[in-house]
Amino acid sequence: MTQDATLPATRMVPLREGMFRMPDRLDAPAGLLGDRCRKCGESFFPRRVFCAACSSGDMEDVEFASTGEIDTFTIVRQQPPNSVMVPPYAIVRVKLDGGPGVQTVVPTEDLAGVRIGARAQLLIRRLKEDDAGNTVVSFMARPLA
Amino acid sequence: MREVVVLGAGLHRFGRFPDKSLQDLGREAIKNALDDSGVPFPDIQVAYVGRVLAGMGAGLSVVSEMGQTGIPVINIEMACGSSTSAFREAYLNVANGVYDTALVVGFEKMQRGMLQISEGTSFQSVMGLAVMPAAYALQAQRYMADYGATPEMFAQVSVKSHKAGALNPYAQYQKETTLEEVMASRMIADPITLLQCSPTTDGASAVVICAADKAAKYAAKRQMTVAGWATGSGRYERKGEGKGEGEADAETGAGEVERLAHQAYERAGIGPEDVDVTQVHDAFSPGEIFMAEGLGLVPKGEGARAVWEGRTEINGDIPINTDGGLISRGHPIGATGAAMVTEIFRQLTGEAGPRQVKGGKAKVGLIHNAGIGGVNILVFKR
Numbered sequence: 001m002t003q004d005a006t007l008p009a010t011r012m013v014p015l016r017e018g019m020f021r022m023p024d025r026l027d028a029p030a031g032l033l034g035d036r037c038r039k040c041g042e043s044f045f046p047r048r049v050f051c052a053a054c055s056s057g058d059m060e061d062v063e064f065a066s067t068g069e070i071d072t073f074t075i076v077r078q079q080p081p082n083s084v085m086v087p088p089y090a091i092v093r094v095k096l097d098g099g100p101g102v103q104t105v106v107p108t109e110d111l112a113g114v115r116i117g118a119r120a121q122l123l124i125r126r127l128k129e130d131d132a133g134n135t136v137v138s139f140m141a142r143p144l145a
Numbered sequence: 146m147r148e149v150v151v152l153g154a155g156l157h158r159f160g161r162f163p164d165k166s167l168q169d170l171g172r173e174a175i176k177n178a179l180d181d182s183g184v185p186f187p188d189i190q191v192a193y194v195g196r197v198l199a200g201m202g203a204g205l206s207v208v209s210e211m212g213q214t215g216i217p218v219i220n221i222e223m224a225c226g227s228s229t230s231a232f233r234e235a236y237l238n239v240a241n242g243v244y245d246t247a248l249v250v251g252f253e254k255m256q257r258g259m260l261q262i263s264e265g266t267s268f269q270s271v272m273g274l275a276v277m278p279a280a281y282a283l284q285a286q287r288y289m290a291d292y293g294a295t296p297e298m299f300a301q302v303s304v305k306s307h308k309a310g311a312l313n314p315y316a317q318y319q320k321e322t323t324l325e326e327v328m329a330s331r332m333i334a335d336p337i338t339l340l341q342c343s344p345t346t347d348g349a350s351a352v353v354i355c356a357a358d359k360a361a362k363y364a365a366k367r368q369m370t371v372a373g374w375a376t377g378s379g380r381y382e383r384k385g386e387g388k389g390e391g392e393a394d395a396e397t398g399a400g401e402v403e404r405l406a407h408q409a410y411e412r413a414g415i416g417p418e419d420v421d422v423t424q425v426h427d428a429f430s431p432g433e434i435f436m437a438e439g440l441g442l443v444p445k446g447e448g449a450r451a452v453w454e455g456r457t458e459i460n461g462d463i464p465i466n467t468d469g470g471l472i473s474r475g476h477p478i479g480a481t482g483a484a485m486v487t488e489i490f491r492q493l494t495g496e497a498g499p500r501q502v503k504g505g506k507a508k509v510g511l512i513h514n515a516g517i518g519g520v521n522i523l524v525f526k527r
Contacts, residue, residue, distance in 0.1 A: 015272070074335050078333050083272065
């Protein structure tokens with residue numbers, strides 16, 4: 001029997017609760033959970049309690065599209081403190097389709113195709129294993145060919 | 146509001162001084178500034194201290210080295226913009242008649258390595274998103290795509306900066322470098338190489354200010370007037386126009402600088418065409434280019450070319466960071482802002498020696514100093 005590589009070996013837990021809809025397997029599209037101001041329409045990720053644009057507290061939860069366009073990028077070549085990402089990796093700013101711009105990372109193996117204007121898919125990826133042996137996941141981008 | 150003048154300024158050399166304490170660094174800078182101003186320490190009525198990484202009460206422990214005169218010592222923190230924030234508070238309180246004399250101090254001792262800009266357990270830190278050079282690099286990549294600038298043009302900022310630093314006895318790096326060396330140094334975050342990053346630095350800076358109508362008794366040989374100021378934090382830009390987590394980016398955002406520079410120019414009754422010499426926050430090389438544009442010294446999209454053509458050098462028509470800037474003078478974060486004031490003071494009083502711009506006839510100096518969360522603009526006139 002072949003092992004499905006997208007099934008985590010241990011229980012999947014999010015890096016931070018409430019940032020994205022938890023799928024049951026790795027590499028699934030990442031639906032980011034943010035919110036939108038009912039008063040002025042501005043949308044945010046992560047969620048805000050008060051709107052950054054108009055300070056209204058009348059916010060509604062939204063799940064954003066998991067695809068978008070790379071607005072800009074850089075390749076990080078030096079290990080930053082406290083990060084589990086291993087250089088070289090990219091930091092990209094992705095303008096989500098119909099949603100806000102978000103910053104995320106592209107791991108080494110997906111760097112080909114990272115460029116301004118490229119389409120990108122947000123995926124739930126393995127970040128690390130925590131002390132309890134859980135598979136900690138978060139959202140990362142992958143350029144679409 | 147009353148007119149306020151700068152009477153003196155001084156530094157402890159910027160560099161790495163593992164055997165010196167904050168008190169050692171700060172005492173020397175304050176002593177130099179007091180001597181430069183002719184104001185004895187007992188005449189100082191208040192001290193505003195910009196510092197970031199030191200523990201609680203650090204400001205008092207440094208200032209009281211000069212004597213325990215009972216004055217208020219006010220600690221101020223705005224990351225890399227801390228000591229221009231301290232300067233602004235000192236200026237406003239003297240201008241409004243609360244005090245006649247004030248001492249502005251900045252100091253810092255830093256660990257080597259990349260600055261940690263977010264709590265270690267935040268999702269941005271864990272995911273490798275909290276990377277300061279990357280914040281500049283993201284904008285630099287976009288700038289290259291929009292305006293056809295090249296990585297060499299950013300690297301040239303560092304070449305120019307080192308050339309100025311070589312003329313500054315207080316700079317951390319006093320050695321020139323070549324474009325080839327800058328380009329060949331280790332890549333940190335494309336297109337920014339190691340020699341395009343400000344270093345970690347130990348250092349201290351101090352400035353003495355006084356109400357203009359109280360300055361006569363100090364027989365100051367020379368002075369400069371605080372002509373304008375503006376300060377603010379990042380304003381949210383709508384519709385996710387690239388603002389990653391729905392936050393404004395005041396440190397690298399030229400848009401924020403435009404708004405604040407306009408305010409400062411208005412208060413000073415000048416325009417960018419009147420500026421003779423400028424200090425900007427080049428924590429990373431793109432900073433000089435973005436800020437030259439944000440301050441209106443060159444049109445949008447022409448900053449990289451201006452650097453490439455030598456216009457921002459000491460002998461250029463828009464001299465910027467004549468002391469080596471953050472990249473070569475060094476960037477002890479809390480001390481940087483008051484060091485910028487110190488260099489403008491030297492330039493406007495004609496005492497900048499080999500770094501002197503415009504044959505000693507510079508009349509207007511401009512400062513842009515930013516920290517995570519905010520921007521300070523200051524305008525000075527001779």
